[in-house]
Amino acid sequence: MSAQVARRVAVIGSGSWGTALSGLLAEQVGEVRLWCRSARVAEAIGATRRNPRHLTDYELPSGVHATADAAEALEGAEAVILALPSSYLRDACRMISPLVDAKAPVLVLTKGVERGTNELMADVAATELGGAWRVAVLSGPNHAEEVCLGKLAAAVLAARDADVAERLRALLVSPSFRVYVSEDVVGVEVCGAVKNVIAIACGVAAGLGAGDNTLAVLMTRGLAEIGRVAAALGSDPLTPMGLAGMGDLVATCTSEHSRNRTFGEALVAGETLAAYEERTGMVVEGARAAQSVLALARGLRVAAPITEAVNAVLHEGLPVADAIDGLLGRRPGEEFYGMAFQDKENH
Incomplete structure (x- = not known):
């Protein structure tokens, strides 16, 4: 060659x-x-x-x-x-x-x-x-x-x-x-779309002074959210655990290079989406994905609470404090609900 x-x-x-x-x-x-x-x-x-x-x-x-x-x-x-x-x-x-x-x-x-x-x-x-x-x-x-x-x-x-x-x-x-x-084209794409929304949530949390435990919870529950949407579309349940899922999620939620993470921090400091994008010259994909991913999840009848909270804050005027209260008010259930590998008869 x-x-x-x-x-x-x-x-x-x-x-x-x-x-x-x-x-x-x-x-x-x-x-x-x-x-x-x-x-x-x-x-x-x-x-x-x-x-x-x-x-x-x-x-x-x-x-x-x-x-x-x-x-x-x-x-x-x-x-x-x-x-x-x-x-x-x-x-x-x-x-x-x-x-x-x-x-x-x-x-x-x-x-x-x-x-x-x-x-x-x-x-x-x-x-x-x-x-x-x-x-x-x-x-x-x-x-x-x-x-x-x-x-x-x-x-x-x-x-x-x-x-x-x-x-x-x-x-x-x-x-x-x-x-x-x-x-698994669909699974890789779902990972890439949803992780940007989760990164905004992590940026908001970091901007409010949240600790490592909180950020780890957001990333892990965000990964579960990715897994549910991917599973509903028939994807391989292992895909969200790989580079497109867990790998990209960690990088996007923690890095100073992540426009979605840094936008979340800027948001709680008082900067609007339009002002952030004008200042940085970059498009915050997670802000757009919050709307479309939520519509997709609802069409699939899949629970996406973090995406729903981010969308409500960005596009429906919900105060951040109320969005946090809404997430914390949810009753925790089974950790891996809504995923393909929850079929206990076969796994």
């Missing part, structure tokens, strides 16, 4: 993760075409090798070519990586659909549940681009701020087609970025 596993790969989206992943891909790919919504950002990357909005101290490798022209970004691309906020994904996929090779595998980095349709991100991409078999997802404890520095990280790459999974894995895997494969 040659050193280069692909001649050209397109990355759609120049946020933190799209920027970091472009650098990671450049180690294995002849050329990475990074599509930017802003021509100014593309020009700045071309001139300075740095993204002026995200990971501003990171110097992109010479193999990364930034452009605001979607046709230029996708011309000859042997694989397409989608690194966009969830609210932009459908429109962006619809826009690039005529430009994407019908056989090119598509890797979705976006995490969330689409508001209104309750569709997961891989389903959104498959609907607009065609071919669910070629759409894969990537998730795990891998903050862009650390990946771009070559610090050790790992992720799980899930695809329905084993060949697609291996083709995409070969583009990303390196000594410092370990990539495991899975067939």
